[in-house]
Amino acid sequence: MTLLAVSDLRASLGRRQVLRGVSFTVEEGEFVGLIGPNGAGKTTLLRAILGLSPSQGSVQIGGHERLKPREQAKIVSYLPQEREIAWPVTVERVVALGRAPHLPGFAVPGGEDQAAIQAAMARMEIESFAQRPATELSGGEQARVLIARALAQEAPLLLADEPAAGLDPAHQIALMKIFANLARDGSGVVACLHDLGLAARFCTRLIILEAGTIVADGPPRAVLTPERLRDTYGVASFLGEHEGGLIVQPFDLADHPGHGG
Numbered sequence: 001m002t003l004l005a006v007s008d009l010r011a012s013l014g015r016r017q018v019l020r021g022v023s024f025t026v027e028e029g030e031f032v033g034l035i036g037p038n039g040a041g042k043t044t045l046l047r048a049i050l051g052l053s054p055s056q057g058s059v060q061i062g063g064h065e066r067l068k069p070r071e072q073a074k075i076v077s078y079l080p081q082e083r084e085i086a087w088p089v090t091v092e093r094v095v096a097l098g099r100a101p102h103l104p105g106f107a108v109p110g111g112e113d114q115a116a117i118q119a120a121m122a123r124m125e126i127e128s129f130a131q132r133p134a135t136e137l138s139g140g141e142q143a144r145v146l147i148a149r150a151l152a153q154e155a156p157l158l159l160a161d162e163p164a165a166g167l168d169p170a171h172q173i174a175l176m177k178i179f180a181n182l183a184r185d186g187s188g189v190v191a192c193l194h195d196l197g198l199a200a201r202f203c204t205r206l207i208i209l210e211a212g213t214i215v216a217d218g219p220p221r222a223v224l225t226p227e228r229l230r231d232t233y234g235v236a237s238f239l240g241e242h243e244g245g246l247i248v249q250p251f252d253l254a255d256h257p258g259h260g261g
């Protein structure tokens with residue numbers, strides 16, 4: 001089933017045209033890495049899809065063109081780029097906010113909600129600080145709390161803006177595996193990523209956005225070529241294999257002109 005269909009999406013911020021006719025779909029089972037240089041429009045694209053940023057064109061989420069916020073939040077969860085938690089409430093209460101779309105009015109979370117909250121905290125390995133004030137955690141720990149909140153929402157589509165930023169390597173890998181497993185279980189995941197190594201190993205598909213336009217869309221091995229990485233980022237790159245997985249390491253093109261495609 002198509003979870004997301006974006007067609008000819010255009011957006012301007014100030015006088016700058018940031019999205020120039022972006023079209024793609026996301027099916028159940030896909031883990032899409034949205035990559036591209038700083039300022040390419042990745043955050044704007046996620047925000048425009050969610051209706052948080054003005055845009056023209058068409059967006060269908062779960063087959064619906066325009067949904068009320070609560071209904072939209074049952075289908076799509078969003079992990080924004082900003083990770084700082086400003087409220088001095090416990091970690092568990094922050095994660096519980098992910099259940100809000102499922103709770104009518106002022107209803108208190110029921111058994112199903114509690115199960116989702118506990119499962120999300122277990123997945124992000126934050127149970128040991130469930131009762132600590134979220135403001136007293138490190139940046140990476142706060143990031144894991146906010147990812148747990150998004151997971152607790154149990155929406156079939158997850159849009160995550162640089163979810164691995166601020167996480168140590170073990171937690172980055174664990175996070176990518178969680179997203180890959182969500183997709184394997186039938187969800188759709190779209191994540192803005194700057195780490196090409198993680199994108200290559202875990203995503204089922206990569207989309208490169210460059211100056212508001214999609215310049216490549218396909219399986220990681222088709223998209224991550226030395227030529228493409230040179231043109232997109234101006235870097236040389238080493239592409240290798242390890243245990244059947246793709247390894248990508250960018251280099252300064254001036255130092256390694258032979259690896260520039």
Ligand SMILES: Nc1ncnc2c1ncn2[C@@H]1O[C@H](COP(=O)(O)OP(=O)(O)OP(=O)(O)O)[C@@H](O)[C@H]1O
Binds near residue numbers: 014
């Ligand atoms: N409020 C704003 N007003 C004007 N221009 C903006 C505004 N917000 C972002 N932009 C511009 O829009 C462009 C796209 O920004 P966006 O944050 O979507 O890029 P990005 O691909 O997510 O970048 P990064 O990888 O650095 O997070 C940039 O050139 C940015 O300077």
